[in-house]
Amino acid sequence: MSKPILIGITGGTGSGKSTVAQEIYKGLPEEQICIIEQDSYYKDQSHLSFEERVKTNYDHPDAFDTELLLSHLKQLSDGKSIDKPIYDFGIHNRVKETIKVEPKDIIILEGILILAEPEIRKMLDIKIFVDTDADVRIVRRIQRDIKERKRTLDSVIDQYISIVRPMHLQFVEPTKRYADIIIPEGGYNKVAIDIMIAKVKEIAASKQNKN
Numbered sequence: 001m002s003k004p005i006l007i008g009i010t011g012g013t014g015s016g017k018s019t020v021a022q023e024i025y026k027g028l029p030e031e032q033i034c035i036i037e038q039d040s041y042y043k044d045q046s047h048l049s050f051e052e053r054v055k056t057n058y059d060h061p062d063a064f065d066t067e068l069l070l071s072h073l074k075q076l077s078d079g080k081s082i083d084k085p086i087y088d089f090g091i092h093n094r095v096k097e098t099i100k101v102e103p104k105d106i107i108i109l110e111g112i113l114i115l116a117e118p119e120i121r122k123m124l125d126i127k128i129f130v131d132t133d134a135d136v137r138i139v140r141r142i143q144r145d146i147k148e149r150k151r152t153l154d155s156v157i158d159q160y161i162s163i164v165r166p167m168h169l170q171f172v173e174p175t176k177r178y179a180d181i182i183i184p185e186g187g188y189n190k191v192a193i194d195i196m197i198a199k200v201k202e203i204a205a206s207k208q209n210k211n
């Protein structure tokens with residue numbers, strides 16, 4: 001197997017990164033593509049109490065186990081499978097179980113701070129920034145966090161004002177400059193998704209022809 005194509009998808013919380021990743025995934029044969037979420041690589045916090053874990057800043061680059069993420073990306077690039085951690089937002093921690101991910105020709109890496117890490121940036125063949133206005137993102141986040149991440153309205157708003165927004169301005173927004181492509185509005189931007197799928201298919205075909 002030749003080196004996989006590594007596509008990075010970033011953008012602020014609620015911008016539509018996961019949706020864009022899913023749409024690209026659905027447009028390609030399942031046996032060719034996998035998705036790695038940076039969220040899966042939040043540091044293990046088993047040594048902290050639940051109350052302490054609630055207070056952690058999850059929007060700072062230091063919140064992630066980037067060493068493990070990089071080593072997993074390298075393993076996949078070398079044609080080896082990985083045991084991807086599973087993150088539970090309800091308990092603010094990894095669970096004991098992992099998921100086996102087999103190496104594929106196309107790897108999508110998605111997360112808020114993937115372009116903030118020079119070592120990750122270097123590995124990416126295509127860098128995408130999903131650009132969605134902050135008011136839309138916070139509304140989406142409120143709905144999603146209450147429905148899927150066991151949060152209350154007050155907790156989402158407090159966290160957003162005190163941590164998420166300032167960290168976004170300091171660490172996420174400046175990484176837009178590293179993007180090859182900026183997708184406005186995210187996952188339902190059909191034109192952008194179709195162009196991405198066509199481009200990835202073209203690169204995958206040209207790689208296959210070279211082998």
Ligand SMILES: Nc1ncnc2c1ncn2[C@@H]1O[C@H](COP(=O)(O)OP(=O)(O)O)[C@@H](O)[C@H]1O
Pocket residue numbers: 011012013014015016017018019020140141144185186187188189
């Ligand atoms: N273009 C869109 N229009 C409306 N809702 C969207 C759009 N893109 C994503 N969503 C919804 O917004 C929420 C956050 O999207 P998601 O893709 O998980 O964002 P991210 O991964 O950037 O945090 C999800 O509930 C998703 O269904």
Ligand SMILES: Nc1ccn([C@@H]2O[C@H](COP(=O)(O)O)[C@@H](O)[C@H]2O)c(=O)n1
Pocket residue numbers: 012013014017039042058059088089091092093111112164
């Ligand atoms: N225990 C945690 C861990 C992370 N978060 C928030 O998740 C956001 C990143 O995920 P997206 O899917 O929204 O990109 C990030 O902004 C963290 O604040 C959390 O709330 N709790």
